[in-house]
Amino acid sequence: MDDGVLLSIDGAERVFGGGRTIFGGKKPAVHAVQDVTIDVRKGETLGIVGESGCGKSTLARMIVGLDVPTGGRITFDGRDLAAEAGKDLRRLSRDVQYVFQDPVASLNPRKTIRTILEAPLIHLLRLGKPEREKRLSELMDAVNLAPEFLDRYPHEFSGGQAQRIGIARALAADPKLIVLDEPVSALDVSVQAQVLNILDGLKERFGLTYVFISHDLSVVESVSDRVAVMYFGRIVEIGAGRSIFRTPRHPYTHLLLESAPAPGRKSLLSEDADTELPDPYNPPPGCAFYARCPRRTDICNRQEPPLEAAPHQEEQLAACFNPREGA
């Protein structure tokens, strides 16, 4: 596209449940994703952070077409994903791929790596045998695995190797965008850097665009050009990674950075953290962060704060009536 935008998320919403019971009562509804608007430019890495339950995976699933928004629109390269999901799934699956958090569980244990990697080459790219062989060795080379591994089964690999296979499978379809949902969270710290390095090299080599979801702020900081912070289904802050990490405007972003893990201290974002998110079936009025916010004022529990830039900070938007400015 001319404006360089590859993925455009425009007011996306996903409500689970709702509607009426057979007796006419209201079914409970959860707004997993609310009014999310983000443009992802070709070649950039957009990091998405937030606590467990904030809607990251739901948003990721909608971007790859595994789920459909109940409101708003998601367009990829100018094509509406909800419309594509119904008709041209093959094209969409080629262009947008997903890498899962649990590398071993995401690979079919009964299939060899060759069969796993060949599936997209056959079904999405429709390659003949000689071209497939060539592409298989390219893929193994791209993720730094020896070609002998092609005839092994997923359980024979370490977590880091399995994730490299997961990445090779995503790459096999020759995608433009890869959504990485906690791609290194299940790996030892020493292996994380290896996988992140490979991802970085692949992005350059294949001209990829990434949406990188993680609860690990240091990982997000190291890989992202821009970062979106989610809270309770909404984007509360979005901007260049360096601004978000150095001068967070939203009190929630600030809290996340302050609570980054240190010896003996658990991050708010760690998977087993005691989160204090509001009840999703009974959302509070106004700002969802109100109860935890050190900067709250009267307006905050009456009105939903809009996502806005400060003067001279056009690229860094925060949804807060009392943002930290020049912090």
Ligand SMILES: Nc1ncnc2c1ncn2[C@@H]1O[C@H](COP(=O)(O)OP(=O)(O)OP(=O)(O)O)[C@@H](O)[C@H]1O
């Ligand atoms: N299929 C579903 N039916 C009902 N509620 C759902 C469904 N999927 C997600 N939710 C709810 O939507 C909200 C967002 O969930 P989501 O899994 O997207 O969050 P997340 O940030 O990815 O969390 P995690 O990191 O734990 O996966 C949560 O309140 C969750 O309980």
